[in-house]
Amino acid sequence: MDNSQSIKQRTSSAGNSPAARRRRKFVIAATDLFSNNGFHETTVKEIAEKAGASPGLIYNYVRDKEELLSLAIIAVLESYKTEVPKAVIKYDDPVKRFAAALAAYIKVVADKPKATLLAYRYTAILPSPMRDQIKEMEIETNQIISDCITTCIDAGYFREANVEFVSYRAVLLAHGWALKSWRLGKLHNVEEYIEGNLDLFLTALFTEKGRRHYSKLCNEAPLGG
Amino acid sequence: MDNSQSIKQRTSSAGNSPAARRRRKFVIAATDLFSNNGFHETTVKEIAEKAGASPGLIYNYVRDKEELLSLAIIAVLESYKTEVPKAVIKYDDPVKRFAAALAAYIKVVADKPKATLLAYRYTAILPSPMRDQIKEMEIETNQIISDCITTCIDAGYFREANVEFVSYRAVLLAHGWALKSWRLGKLHNVEEYIEGNLDLFLTALFTEKGRRHYSKLCNEAPLGG
DNA sequence: TTCTGTAATGAATGATTGTTCATTTAATTT
DNA sequence: AAATTAAATGAACAATCATTCATTACAGAA
Structure with a gap:
């Protein structure tokens, strides 16, 4: 009634x-x-x-079965939006912040790969307003990574680049850990995956100044955590 | 009967x-x-x-509705497996071959983004033998890219790297074009996407020799096909 | 204990839809 | 033309499930 x-x-x-x-x-x-x-x-x-x-x-x-799906997917995105900033604020150095963000993102994904896949598979069947909300949350998390990159560029550590674009690739590779597992089976452990991706981005983005800065950082205290 | x-x-x-x-x-x-x-x-x-x-x-x-799904997904993977080699054999130079492979892959994906998404979303519901066949086809296409990279390394153009790993990332970014469209909306055109990804990989992978080789190539004849 | 509102049950409902098959239509052969 | 085989139809079937709701169990108040 x-x-x-x-x-x-x-x-x-x-x-x-x-x-x-x-x-x-x-x-x-x-x-x-x-x-x-x-x-x-x-x-x-x-x-x-x-x-x-x-x-x-x-x-x-x-309300219905579909709402359970919504709630499940939103929980995944929420965990991204919580965990990544938590990792970032631990550092002041721009490069470290970027590294921490990427590592954290991959770790959240690796922690519940199936959940990430869930979002990939079923966001499409949700009604459009719900999809928009999910898209919004994605973008917010992307923004965190974008900000890290921008800071690195401003500091002269990274060369000029389309920030939005680079951050999208970073996120995609993070999700890639989950997508990988069922497509190609287990090839590496997460640590290697994090390191490999970090290496890819840093090598591609560093200026000379950035490179020097980074190797100094690495000598002081090893990355990761 | x-x-x-x-x-x-x-x-x-x-x-x-x-x-x-x-x-x-x-x-x-x-x-x-x-x-x-x-x-x-x-x-x-x-x-x-x-x-x-x-x-x-x-x-x-x-046989049933599911077989239609199998056939649909397999058609997608088959188009990868056909188009990528077709682009690669046009070149002799290792770096050009790698570039062509990546570009071709992204182009096939961009040509039918919905089809790529189909494979992502529904491979999981197929019975295991069919999944295995699909996985096999994926790996075969990956192998083409892997071979390009290996050749580049052997020629001294690319630095040593985990080839399987790098090629997986390349494929993932290619698929990324399709995944992107509905997750974040249209941000760029395909050409930019191809160029950006190529730039990312080449900058990250080149040796000094490779870098010199490549800029010589670019002066002779502009890339892309 | 009795009363009252909330929490929980789970059998029944109703709608959907993949699949079948008796029947019709078309094509091919004799 | 007649006979035979193949192609195609679409109404009916059977199974599946999300959802509802009459009913029961429970918790706290009076």
């Missing part, structure tokens, strides 16, 4: 009420099943089972 | 019999619909309509 009342809390993911916690349980279960078996191949019943509840109950916390 | 007889030709895509042509019509219609609306969102009826036939007829040419 009354529509909007029965849905407990429509806040995106925050909150610690019992309602919010139960809701999160459903999202987690759904994420897991969607990631492993695909969205269309997963039934609501299975999600309920995995969350230790009955199928009907899900509809008290979520 | 008799199963295997009524299916006209189970050959992958070749043949010019009327049967093969009709079969291809279905695959083309399916590819278009799957690409634009998604596999699960497309009904067999729609495919039939688009192909100008009745739903029942499809099953004379194809």
